Amino acid sequence: MRASQRARGEDVALVDSLLSADERRRSSGVRYDELRNEQKSLGKLIGKASGEEKAELLKKAGTLAAEVKAADAERDEAAAETQRLLLRLGNLVHPEVPVGGEEDFVTRETHGTIRDFAAEGFEPRDHLELGQLLGAIDVERGAKVSGSRFYFLTGVGALLELALVNAAMAQATAAGFTPMLTPALVRPQSMAGTGFLGQAAQDVYHLQDDDLYLVGTSEVALAAYHMDEILDADRLPLRYAGFSPCFRREAGSHGKDTRGIFRVHQFDKVEMFSYVAPEDSQAEHQRLLEWEKQWLTSLELPYRVIDVATGDLGSSAARKYDCEAWIPTQGKYRELTSTSDCTEFQSRRLQIRMRDEKGTRPLATLNGTLCAVPRTIVAILENHQQADGSVRIPEVLRPYLGGREVFEPVAK
Numbered sequence: 001m002r003a004s005q006r007a008r009g010e011d012v013a014l015v016d017s018l019l020s021a022d023e024r025r026r027s028s029g030v031r032y033d034e035l036r037n038e039q040k041s042l043g044k045l046i047g048k049a050s051g052e053e054k055a056e057l058l059k060k061a062g063t064l065a066a067e068v069k070a071a072d073a074e075r076d077e078a079a080a081e082t083q084r085l086l087l088r089l090g091n092l093v094h095p096e097v098p099v100g101g102e103e104d105f106v107t108r109e110t111h112g113t114i115r116d117f118a119a120e121g122f123e124p125r126d127h128l129e130l131g132q133l134l135g136a137i138d139v140e141r142g143a144k145v146s147g148s149r150f151y152f153l154t155g156v157g158a159l160l161e162l163a164l165v166n167a168a169m170a171q172a173t174a175a176g177f178t179p180m181l182t183p184a185l186v187r188p189q190s191m192a193g194t195g196f197l198g199q200a201a202q203d204v205y206h207l208q209d210d211d212l213y214l215v216g217t218s219e220v221a222l223a224a225y226h227m228d229e230i231l232d233a234d235r236l237p238l239r240y241a242g243f244s245p246c247f248r249r250e251a252g253s254h255g256k257d258t259r260g261i262f263r264v265h266q267f268d269k270v271e272m273f274s275y276v277a278p279e280d281s282q283a284e285h286q287r288l289l290e291w292e293k294q295w296l297t298s299l300e301l302p303y304r305v306i307d308v309a310t311g312d313l314g315s316s317a318a319r320k321y322d323c324e325a326w327i328p329t330q331g332k333y334r335e336l337t338s339t340s341d342c343t344e345f346q347s348r349r350l351q352i353r354m355r356d357e358k359g360t361r362p363l364a365t366l367n368g369t370l371c372a373v374p375r376t377i378v379a380i381l382e383n384h385q386q387a388d389g390s391v392r393i394p395e396v397l398r399p400y401l402g403g404r405e406v407f408e409p410v411a412k
Contacts, residue, residue, distance in 0.1 A: 007310040025078035032071040090315040091345040104309035112302030126329040128260035135410040163400035168270040168371040172241035182221035190224035193350035195316030218242030222273035233356035238275040261374040281364035285341040288368035298396040325379040339368030
């Protein structure tokens with residue numbers, strides 16, 4: 001765990017503080033049990049005693065009662081401190097994860113062909129210009145109504161979102177996922193249990209009067225769906241595909257991606273979530289990645305898969321793969337989907353267990369974005385644009401758009 005904390009760039013001393021607190025918790029628990037046993041034995045003696053002996057025993061009982069009360073308080077305090085420190089620890093990093101920060105990822109594979117717009121004889125427009133030509137995106141009125149990083153999807157933009165969601169859900173359902181419409185507001189224990197109130201807390205919207213949190217991903221609700229439950233092993237794997245609005249404060253992103261809808265405060269997303277036995281989590285992680293690749297390939301997007309470095313994992317992931325699509329006007333790959341193996345990290349915090357021939361034990365949870373709508377729209381518009389400002393629609397989406405093959409400009 002010390003090595004994992006070091007690889008993450010997190011506080012290594014936290015491990016020693018936790019061990020110290022846990023030793024205090026255990027020793028104070030032993031002390032409390034000893035005093036309670038002594039108290040019980042003394043109670044039996046008092047019942048048999050009389051006269052001065054009984055008075056002496058009663059005096060001793062009073063002193064012992066105060067010691068028991070103090071020991072009980074110390075035990076509770078030590079347990080609370082242990083739990084507080086434990087919740088600050090990130091998941092144990094998989095040993096094969098590349099060590100480093102955001103730029104220290106390893107590229108695993110690359111797919112698709114990047115278009116040469118110069119050879120095609122025109123300069124590509126960015127997604128916002130295309131969205132305005134198509135009557136699909138309105139950020140000016142989004143800012144007027146709600147502030148910066150908000151937007152309207154209008155006309156074919158709204159239809160494109162609905163097509164993406166329906167196509168993504170169709171793929172997930174065909175793969176055996178149960179479709180879910182999930183709450184966008186969750187209780188603190190749901191948010192903390194999934195690991196979003198640690199280093200990610202600054203990016204979360206909190207409704208203080210209700211003590212509820214707006215989710216940044218349906219992963220939170222899907223993880224907490226089986227909170228405090230024991231699942232029979234023969235029910236595993238359990239796979240859910242959740243659709244929900246997502247809310248992110250984007251704290252720390254001042255000046256980044258301020259144009260258009262690539263980085264916004266509210267968006268819709270289809271998220272895959274799996275419950276599996278711990279020994280099956282790595283294989284399930286590869287399956288989630290394959291489903292993400294299948295989705296991006298069906299959208300005819302050029303993309304690469306990266307193995308995310310330790311410092312960019314987030315607290316709950318032991319390992320994470322990102323699929324990044326090529327964005328022509330930025331001249332680089334940008335994250336579109338992500339899949340994380342959270343091993344037993346979330347299930348331990350949420351008290352989700354499995355029962356098999358080995359007994360009752362924590363299970364593993366995994367998540368994978370199938371379609372984060374705004375970023376997917378960005379990639380589709382820019383990669384499938386044509387010289388006249390129209391956009392070719394990927395074949396997989398056409399059945400959800402009445403057979404339409406092209407989005408035509410509504411304004412020149």
